[in-house]
Every structure is written in structure tokens, then in C-alpha cells.
Amino acid sequence: MSASNRKQETTFDSGRETIQLRSYKGASGLLLERESFVKETRRGGDVRVTQVIVASEPNVAGFLAAEPYRSIVGVVQQWLRTEWQEDAANDTCFPATSLDRIRALADAPDESVLIEQTQRIIQELGAQTAFFFLADRDADGEPNAYRILITGSADIAQTYVKRKWYATDPFMTRARKTEQAFVSSDIGLLKNFSGSWRDMGETAREFHLGSWIVAPAHDMNTTKFGALYASNAVLPQDGGEDILRQNDLLFSLLSTRLLHWYMAQEVAITRKTTGLDRVQLTILNAKARGESPEMIAQSLDMTPRHLKREYFPAIREKLNAKTIDDAVRIAGERALLAAASERKVGYVLHSARWGVFLRFEMSVPFWSSNPQGIDDAQVFADAEAAARAFNSLPPGHDAKLHRVEVFHTADTATIQDCVDAGLPSWTP
Structure with a gap:
């Protein structure tokens, strides 16, 4: 999901879990990805979880401390000895206010800048650590893939993935169904939880993450949704949630901007791979609105015959569709109709x-x-x-x-x- 140059990649297979490691340079530092593919989970389907961190010294230390496979630790340490790059773009000029920073995320060249700027923004809004989850859903609406953008506390993110808490995470369950930001006590008090919910809460507090706000982000044009988790060290009973709740609109705006950044990357890749031009996208969007070929042709200053004989076949071929209606459906699934409209x-x-x-x-x-x-x-x-x-x-x-x-x-x-x-x- 980055425009940066891929540098190194390797794969580990433990039998039930396959791990892919990747490192590459971003505009704001070296990025490290850990992609875990787990087979036959308790939810009954395969789940893919990708963690993304900027490889600064504290981030990597926590990340490796919680890594369950020692062989992976050795590989990452070897990579960093030869390619360590901190603050590659520390001379970059960034906007001054939180709102300006959020707006400027649309122009981020890669995830290293997203991580750096998200960290700055959430600190200005009363949080210390944040995770942005980009989740994809299967045909039944169940999440089957997660990409986690990590700012700080990479060790707890590793623990979260290792213990597969994403399968029972109450924050994620609620974020799937609502567009409203909520704080941790809206789910309930930790003392009343049991099982994995209590384990998650107690582990978070061990890492000095006491209060949380979760800002979901949804878009009807994609199967993906986002959830921004932000936390500070103060417990709810001591007022830790108050400042987070006061800034809930900005947290929601940040979450939405992050989701749209990923959607823009996906649309750009799809447009490039399909080769659809502006006129073809306009035709698809008009068809999606229910316009007839005659109406579309008139708006584009061409004859219906030319539209059907020249443009419809070209669109079907580029989207590998049998009919123009199938092409419209495929374009909608790939979020191309929103891009055209x-x-x-x-x-x-x-x-x-x-x-x-x-x-x-x-x-x-x-x-x-x-x-x-x-x-x-x-x-x-x-x-x-x-x-x-x-x-x-x-x-x-x-x-x-x-x-x-x-x-x-x-x-x-x-x-x-x-x-x-x-x-x-x-x-x-």
C-alpha cells in the first residue's frame, strides 16, 4: 500500500501460520511490515493480519520483544543493521494545526508519513498511542483481513495479533456497526469483563494504555472499513476519557481521512491496471445511475451506435465483464464509480x-x-x-x-x- 521502493522480503511457515516480513524505505523512515496468515481460526475462516510500523529504535524494540518466533527477531535485526534509517525526511515541512495536518494526509506519499503525522495529531488531541485498523469483509460481511497502522506501543500490537484478539475484540465488533466515535467505558467497565475482553483490558493497562477512544470510518463504495484506536495513560475514573471525548470529531475526521487515503491508493492502482479512461468511467457512472444509452450518448456528444459499438466493448474488455451491466457491478465493487462521479x-x-x-x-x-x-x-x-x-x-x-x-x-x-x-x- 505504499509508493515506496520495496527493499527486502522473506517468508516463515510454522505450519498453521505463515509470516511474511517486508522492509522498504518511506519518505519518513524505514517501514517494516509483518503479515500473518492464520488458517482455520475459531471463526471458521482464514484471517490475514498485516502490521505496519516505522522502524525507529523504540518501535522495533517493543515489536521484537513481543515477537513469538525467535528466527524472525534475528532477520529483522540483520536488516536494520544494514538499512536503519530514522527520520529520513525530518526536514519536511508539515502543517501547523491538527486540522491542517489531517487535511494534508491526502497528499501523504506513503505509510511512513501517515504514521508520523497520525502520531503528531493524536498527541495534540490528548492521546499517546494509536492504531488504525483497515479491515476488509468477506461475502458474509465478516472481517477476513486487517492492516494495522501502528504509532508507538508496537509490542502490544504484536501481543494483540499473537493472541488473535481481533476475533473477539469488542471495539472492532462495535466499530463494524456504527459510525459514531465511542470511548472504552461505553463498552463497559473492565472489572465487569471476563475472558479475552478482560485479558485485553488488563494487558493494555500493563502497557500504560488506560483510556481509549475508537473512531470508526465507513464508506458505502467499498467493502472495507476503518477503525482508529487512540489511547492515553490516564484511567477513565481519573478523567482519561474526557479529553478524548472532547476531541471525538477530530478523531473521526482523522479516521475517515486515513480510510480515504487507502481507498485512493486502491482506486489509483485499479485505474492503472484496468486502463479505464475518464470517458469510460463517466459512461459506467451514468449506467449506474440508470441512464439509457441514448441519454449517455447525448451527454457525451456521440451517437448511441458509436457508444454501443466502440465504448461498451472496450469497457467490458478492460473489466473482464460479459455485459455492460456486469461491468458496472465490477466497477462499483472496486470503488471506481465514486471516482467517476x-x-x-x-x-x-x-x-x-x-x-x-x-x-x-x-x-x-x-x-x-x-x-x-x-x-x-x-x-x-x-x-x-x-x-x-x-x-x-x-x-x-x-x-x-x-x-x-x-x-x-x-x-x-x-x-x-x-x-x-x-x-x-x-x-x-
Whole structure:
């Protein structure tokens, strides 16, 4: 789920559980992923859980302390000896307020920046540690995959996965069914719990996580949902939940922004792999609204015959669909209809000398004059969001922000988006 370059990967198989380890560099540091695939769980189905941390020294120490497989500890330590990279982008300019930080997450290049900024935001809102769960559901609506973005307390996240608490987690159960943020005492008092619920609560307090707020995030255009868990060290009876509850709207906004970031990554990948262009997405969206071929053709200034003979077959082929109605259904499942129905205004950086700014790779800026295979450009909300790109330019540069329109979930502009905005095209 990252635009960063994959560096290392290895797999361990214990028989009942398969672990995949990955490390790669992000804009704000080295990212470490631990993906666990457990067969035949008590819930009756397979579950995949992926933990994501920035590999700073305290994070890794806690993460490895709770790692149940000693062979994995050795591999991670070896990786870090050769590739340790802390605060790779500590010169990056970030917005000043919590609300501005939340808004700017849409422009995050990878999960290392999400983790860094989420940690800053939740601390400003009265929490010390946070976990963002991106959960996917099966055909029956049951979660069957989790991706956990971890800010601090990586050891308790490891314990959570090792003991498979996601199967009985009361926070997750409630988050699946509501859009309202809630605090830990809304579930009940720890002294009244038993079994895994009590084990979870007592273990959390051992790690100095006393009060919790959970902010669910849902979107009707995807099978995925999000849940932001944020905690501080103060117990509920001592007022730990009060400051969290006071900031529940900002926690909810943060959770929604994180969910939409992942959706944007998924849509961008789907658009790139399917090759659907803007007109084809517009046709799919119109069909989803129930418009007839005649109505669609009229709105696109073409004949119904041309629509049916040229566009419908091309759309069916790209989505591997038997009929245009099947194509609409598949597009809906992949969240492409939302991308077609709404557009937003953003800005790209353009220089008469270098062309369109594309993105940073390993802290090196790439432009359309030398794209190195890159076929899209990073979109910024405003000049403040583009500060890092501006600051990387030499004195006297001629780069300016240029307005573009992109799909509402997109964080990059396609070549066609740039051309439509009056910018020069480029060959990747």
C-alpha cells in the first residue's frame, strides 16, 4: 500500500501460520511490515493480519520483544543493521494545526508519513498511542483481513495479533456497526469483563494504555472499513476519557481521512491496471445511475451506435465483464464509480524548465522532462501542502502551482488530467 521502493522480503511457515516480513524505505523512515496468515481460526475462516510500523529504535524494540518466533527477531535485526534509517525526511515541512495536518494526509506519499503525522495529531488531541485498523469483509460481511497502522506501543500490537484478539475484540465488533466515535467505558467497565475482553483490558493497562477512544470510518463504495484506536495513560475514573471525548470529531475526521487515503491508493492502482479512461468511467457512472444509452450518448456528444459499438466493448474488455451491466457491478465493487462521479480541484507543480513535478523517489524529485517511467503527477491541496517540493528547488526557480481537476479519491493527476488543464504531455 505504499509508493515506496520495496527493499527486502522473506517468508516463515510454522505450519498453521505463515509470516511474511517486508522492509522498504518511506519518505519518513524505514517501514517494516509483518503479515500473518492464520488458517482455520475459531471463526471458521482464514484471517490475514498485516502490521505496519516505522522502524525507529523504540518501535522495533517493543515489536521484537513481543515477537513469538525467535528466527524472525534475528532477520529483522540483520536488516536494520544494514538499512536503519530514522527520520529520513525530518526536514519536511508539515502543517501547523491538527486540522491542517489531517487535511494534508491526502497528499501523504506513503505509510511512513501517515504514521508520523497520525502520531503528531493524536498527541495534540490528548492521546499517546494509536492504531488504525483497515479491515476488509468477506461475502458474509465478516472481517477476513486487517492492516494495522501502528504509532508507538508496537509490542502490544504484536501481543494483540499473537493472541488473535481481533476475533473477539469488542471495539472492532462495535466499530463494524456504527459510525459514531465511542470511548472504552461505553463498552463497559473492565472489572465487569471476563475472558479475552478482560485479558485485553488488563494487558493494555500493563502497557500504560488506560483510556481509549475508537473512531470508526465507513464508506458505502467499498467493502472495507476503518477503525482508529487512540489511547492515553490516564484511567477513565481519573478523567482519561474526557479529553478524548472532547476531541471525538477530530478523531473521526482523522479516521475517515486515513480510510480515504487507502481507498485512493486502491482506486489509483485499479485505474492503472484496468486502463479505464475518464470517458469510460463517466459512461459506467451514468449506467449506474440508470441512464439509457441514448441519454449517455447525448451527454457525451456521440451517437448511441458509436457508444454501443466502440465504448461498451472496450469497457467490458478492460473489466473482464460479459455485459455492460456486469461491468458496472465490477466497477462499483472496486470503488471506481465514486471516482467517476465526483471530481476535486487540486494543484500540480509546473516549471517551464523541468516540466510537471511528478514525485519524490528516495528523496530525489522527478519531473516530466525526465520521468523515468512515471505516468502521473503528485497533486497538492494548496501551496502549503507543496512546501516540501518548493523547498527542494534551487534559488531562482520558475516553478508554480497549476490548477487541475482529478477524481475525488485521487492523490495524483494522470497525464490526461494535466493535458486537460493546459499542461504539456509527457512520455513515461
